[in-house]
Amino acid sequence: MVSRRGTKSKTPGSKRTSANPPSRKQFNPSLHRFQERYEQKEFQAKPHGIPVRVLSFMGVTVLAMSMYSGYLYASYQREVSKAQSLDVPRDVSDxxxxxxxxxxxxxxxxxxxxxxxxxxxxxxxxxxxxxxxxxxxxxxxxxxxxxxxxxxxxxxxxxxxxxxxxxxxxxxxxxxxxxxxxxxxxxxxxxxxxxxxxxxxxxxxxxxxxxxxxxxxxxxxxxxxxxxxxxxxxxxxxxxxxxxxxxxxxxxxxxxxxxxxxxxxxxxxxxxxxxxxxxxxxxxxxxxxxxxxxxxxxxxxxxxxxxxxxxxxxxxxxxxxxxxxxxxxxxxxxx
The missing domain is CATH 3.40.50.150 (Vaccinia Virus protein VP39)
Structure with a gap:
């Protein structure tokens, strides 16, 4: 059915649309700061990726290797000093x-x-x-x-x-x-x-x-x-x-x-x-x-x-x- 103004009349089941889009949710600074503090606390509460025992073992291992390396170097220096003090002949086949x-x-x-x-x-x-x-x-x-x-x-x-x-x-x-x-x-x-x-x-x-x-x-x-x-x-x-x-x-x-x-x-x-x-x-x-x-x-x-x-x-x-x-x-x- 056509209306007097020459446009189609709205059918009873047609969906009414709004000319203005829905308004966006307004930004709340207080709520944003609360969420950041909450997420930070949650992160701090979580355990680290490497267990404490593993970290302790790694530290002790590094310390032991450092001490052993120092021992080897000191031994090497003693052997060098000893070697340089020797008077060894060219013929050592005996x-x-x-x-x-x-x-x-x-x-x-x-x-x-x-x-x-x-x-x-x-x-x-x-x-x-x-x-x-x-x-x-x-x-x-x-x-x-x-x-x-x-x-x-x-x-x-x-x-x-x-x-x-x-x-x-x-x-x-x-x-x-x-x-x-x-x-x-x-x-x-x-x-x-x-x-x-x-x-x-x-x-x-x-x-x-x-x-x-x-x-x-x-x-x-x-x-x-x-x-x-x-x-x-x-x-x-x-x-x-x-x-x-x-x-x-x-x-x-x-x-x-x-x-x-x-x-x-x-x-x-x-x-x-x-x-x-x-x-x-x-x-x-x-x-x-x-x-x-x-x-x-x-x-x-x-x-x-x-x-x-x-x-x-x-x-x-x-x-x-x-x-x-x-x-x-x-x-x-x-x-």
Missing amino acids: RYNSTAPTFDAEVELSEKAMRLGKKRGDLIRLARGDVLEVSCGTGRNLEYYDLGERRGTDDQGHAAVIGCRSLTFVDLSPQMVDITREKFQAANPEFTHVAFRAQDAGAVTVEAPARVRDLAGAGKDASDHRAYYDTIVQTMGLCSMADPVGTLRHLGEITEPERGRILLLEHGRSHYDWLNRILDNLAPLHADKHGCWWNRDIGAIVEESGLEVVEVKRWHFGTTWRYVLRPKILCGEKK
Whole structure:
């Protein structure tokens, strides 16, 4: 139905709308301050995120660590003062004569922590042919040798002669050589191509059971019949030698010139100056007690020896060194 004014009339059920919106609730400052005080009290009443017992334990732990650190630093300073007052000779190899009976027990824990057993095994498994181990100590490498020369395949799957035909163990300490002999004979009574000698590694000679190489068949002078070792092993020995550079040079002269290898696992200077300072400060004390100059630069020794580097690896902040070396043969040089 249309009204007289031309607009639709409101139906009985239509919803009446207001032209003015509803008024907003007025802000009450007093009520707002009350709410803030209430929320603050509620927050203070709640417990902290970290229990009091935990906080107390953390405080005691920090205090104990601080005290222990202070003790270690004071002990380190005393050891440094003691070390610097010592007059230790360069050649400390005679210490091993007295430490031989207890040597294995002294180094067992540290070698396990550093996983040196695995590193020894990985290196010794490269040995083949007639093998010489110098600075053999108490025979900590014995279990890793592959005894018996035979045809097989190398790590790349190529046909090769693998295994050890003979073993010769040399150390300057007769007491340590005796321990190595006892261990080897107890573990390998059937292997007879083995020799044990108390001798300076810098003057070791090639003797039985190593074979003599007939170099005439390799295009050399027919009168040049010389004996070489196929592999020479030394682990943790350069640190105790009076002349490590000269010793390495000599070992290179008795290594088979074409396929022979010198395998080294040594410890010495680190990648880091702060650690080298610690090694330097305590070196005299360590050498006097254990017969080992643990701060020698193994890389510099190898470089000065003139041997060719086939492989080098380092672990334990750079203090553990692994080298595979070979004699460096100049063009036209006659061995």
